[in-house]
Amino acid sequence: MKPKIITWNVRGLNDRNKRLRIKSLLRMWKGDVVCFQETKMRFIDRKIVRSVWGCLYVGWTYLASLGASGGVLLMWDKRVVELIEECIGEFSVATRFKNVVDGWEWAFVGSYGPNVDRDRRRLWEELAGLYSLWDVPWCMGGDFNTIRFPSERLGHCQNSLAMEEFREFIFDLDLMDLPLVGGEYTWSNGRVWSRLDRFLVSPAWETQYPEVSQKRLARVSSDHFPILLDCGGIHRWHRYFKFENMWLIADGFVERVRAWWTTYKFMGTPSYILASKLKVLKQDLKKWNLEVFGHIDNQKFALLEELQELEDKELLGDNSEEMLLRKGMVIANLERVLLSEEISWRKKSRALWLKEGDRCT
Structure with missing residues (x-):
């Protein structure tokens, strides 16, 4: 079983028509696990979840926003993965899953990074603590709100302490930053282009899915691009005929x-x-x-x-x-x-x- 995981900073889910547009895109992308950042919602119930993802067998957990800022929503198809354990942090939502088909256990954490350096250091500490919590292969995804290298921002950009700390976090946890297919950057305000969003996976994850890659999807209703983690040549069954x-x-x-x-x-x-x-x-x-x-x-x-x-x-x-x-x-x-x-x-x-x-x- 090779799951498809989507991460996307949606810049708010309060607008009903926006949720309908996102729902249409999710139907097309056919993800198994979906993580939204910056939901800007303090409370999320089944009605909200079903309005944004039409999967009848959806499970979910979320990190509430602080007023109209932040928030993370993590959803999954219960026919594909089974939730074993979850942990809600200050900046992230972590879950331990077991694949329904083959029983393989793994962990995912979706995070929304702060844009202040001292707060971002707390994010690295939080993610490192979660990483040591469960001794299973890991996948991390979300909007980290920082870049690794100056080349990940279009135009003149110098190396900074925030970049060094991000690189050190990835090195210390021995994570892999996979090449991004479909475009170099994941965020733009029309003047600046940066790669703020990404997936990071552990070596054990890459061993399980050696063809894993991340792909940038089309940007609609947000200034961030959605990112799809494709675990490698997903062979879906032949599409059978069914009455609609x-x-x-x-x-x-x-x-x-x-x-x-x-x-x-x-x-x-x-x-x-x-x-x-x-x-x-x-x-x-x-x-x-x-x-x-x-x-x-x-x-x-x-x-x-x-x-x-x-x-x-x-x-x-x-x-x-x-x-x-x-x-x-x-x-x-x-x-x-x-x-x-x-x-x-x-x-x-x-x-x-x-x-x-x-x-x-």
């Missing part, structure tokens, strides 16, 4: 299926005829689903690809008014598509739930 509840909400769906069914002509035993008709119906449903519902995914992927291209241009120094205007339009269109997609899913699920509820009463 949302099809029942489409206009004329039942009539369409009835019309298809009457055109299927087969000879043989009743069971053979039924199986043959269902096989052909499956192919017709796949084609129809792509035509009716697939266009939203096409828009989403096209916008994400264009956004990545515009981010690369901006990084290379193209700050023309035309480019920035286009980037703003792409982000707005992408957020609209993500929100529309999630609202559509919610409406269809709600409508079907009410319909099925009526049948049960």
Whole structure:
């Protein structure tokens, strides 16, 4: 079992529409463990968790924000990992997991680093203490709010004490800072680019998953890029055919299926005829689903690809008014598509739930 872990400084989860956009992205990224930093929420319950991640089997724990500052939310799919133990610190949320499939035990800590040097030293002490708490392979992820080397910030940057202390922390714990795929930096305010977010893993983790890598994902609704830890060539099972509840909400769906069914002509035993008709119906449903519902995914992927291209241009120094205007339009269109997609899913699920509820009463 090779988990996929996502870390992202979301810069607040209070806005309902923002949570819906994030939920749509998580559905696309298919993570098994998700860690958000800077939630800016003092209290998080199941309702909030379900509004941001649609997984029915979600487990979660969180570090409350201090007023409207900070906060960490850690979520996991209970079908993939089992929680053994947890620890909430001043800057982090740590969990000890056991893989459901193979029973392998490991620990994860998601952290949000302070931007004051003396406070950041307390973060290193806290993470070092957690590291010694559980004698298992470790994975650390989050927004550490500092860089390791001057090269991790675009432009002129000198070595600093904060960088030296971060490097010393990584060296003392014998952690591995994996290369970042998909871009050099993880945060930007439009003028400054820095690599503030990352995963760090222990040698035992790398031994278990020798193909592990971290990848920068598309940036939407935050000035931080999400980071995906891919534990190496995840081989998902063949995508099997399944009936989608949302099809029942489409206009004329039942009539369409009835019309298809009457055109299927087969000879043989009743069971053979039924199986043959269902096989052909499956192919017709796949084609129809792509035509009716697939266009939203096409828009989403096209916008994400264009956004990545515009981010690369901006990084290379193209700050023309035309480019920035286009980037703003792409982000707005992408957020609209993500929100529309999630609202559509919610409406269809709600409508079907009410319909099925009526049948049960």
